[in-house]
Amino acid sequence: MRVVLADDSVLLREGLARLLEEQGMEVVAQAGDAEDLLRKVGAHKPDVAVVDVRMPPTQTDEGLKAALELRERHPGVGVLVLSAYIEESSAMELLSDDASGIGYLLKDRVGDVDRFVEAVKRVAEGGSALDPEVVARLLGRRRREDPLDVLSPREREVLGLMAEGKSNHAIAETLVVTERAVEKHVTSIFSKLDLPPTVEDHRRVLAVLRFLGSGGGAAS
Known part of the structure; x- marks a missing residue:
């Protein structure tokens, strides 16, 4: 299972990469901003992209916009969005057409390794994974x-x-x-x-x- 990670925090990206690789997944690329994410997904064609909602340069919704663009450009790539807190409008926009191959988790869930890995796999396989609080x-x-x-x-x-x-x-x-x-x-x-x-x-x-x-x- 091939994964692209996108988060402006190098520390978090490296931590997620190590976690996923320990579970047998291949992290084929990492991105620190939305533009780099789109470029690397296009180049590597992963099974799933794990994307932070807030990314440079404005730290608002660049990650969400990139996730929506990924869905349009690469419908076969699953997208798991991570957010520090619940943003209802973001979740609704992401789910507006089709929830298959879509996930939306709070970052706190990453600490539950089994649940996080299960969500990544489910989204990569075309399923959905929505945070219970969302x-x-x-x-x-x-x-x-x-x-x-x-x-x-x-x-x-x-x-x-x-x-x-x-x-x-x-x-x-x-x-x-x-x-x-x-x-x-x-x-x-x-x-x-x-x-x-x-x-x-x-x-x-x-x-x-x-x-x-x-x-x-x-x-x-």
Whole structure:
């Protein structure tokens, strides 16, 4: 698995590179700014780019803009965005079209090596990996702006865990219920959100986008 790292902190980049290489991944390039990131992804065609939201020269949203441009230029490259704190607008913009191959984690999660590595792998393989706190914030925002009353509280909980990228088995373990019960909830969610039968993973992404209010037209 080939990775490009982008962060203006050399210390953090080197730390992440060592961590990922110890897990058997190949860090093919590192970048300190958005322009360098775009250039190196174009040159190396990695499986995934790990990108800091805030990068030079303004330290605002250069990383996010670069991530969006990467999605447009290289749709086959997964993008895992790291942020020091939750920026709702950034997360919503990143997820506006398709959450497959997208991740958004708080930097604090990097300390949980297993979770971070799992997120990198999941995004590289085309899945999604959203920080639980980001999911909770976006779900709260969604309920404030346009409540989705068709879903029960348990179904919202299941969908939130789906947004984190968890499988039915992992959701069952988290909620301490049977996998069959989770399957029933997922089926009900698809039905209530009017998502037609298609590839299972694709429907999961559409369901997450529909619920977060960032991709309502994606399933039509």
